Amino acid sequence: MSTRTPEQIRASIEQNRKELGASLEVLRDHVEELTDWRRQLAARQREAIIAAAVAGFVLGGGIAAVGGIVFGGRRKKKRRR
Template identity: 60%
Template sequence: MSQRTPAEIRASIEQNRLELAGALDSLRSEVAEVTNWRKQVALHQREVLIGAAVTGFVLGGGIAAFGGLFRRRSRRR
């Protein structure tokens, strides 16, 4: 096992600290970009519109079916 001097150990710690700071800055900017929902909606506008249409269709159909159940029950009485 090689023995390192205190100066070498300090230099290694400082180098690791600088690399870690750079990695954290990079991660921070990536997270900020990914969580920017306005930018994501703008980039995927077509998919968002399709999803909204499908959701509206499913909810509308579900509400209509649910309402139809109550109308049928009241007519039977």
């Protein structure tokens, strides 16, 4: 087992501190890139437009279906008389 001098320990701590600082900077940049929703949307604009169209179609169809059930059922009953 080798004994390190205080200078070696300080140098090791300083090296670890520099490496940690560099790692944190890389992590910060990566997190910023992943959470930038405008950039994500711009990169996937076509998919976003398709998703919005599908969502609109489903919501519109759902509203129309409920309206048809609610109001269409009444009309059918009136026609049978």
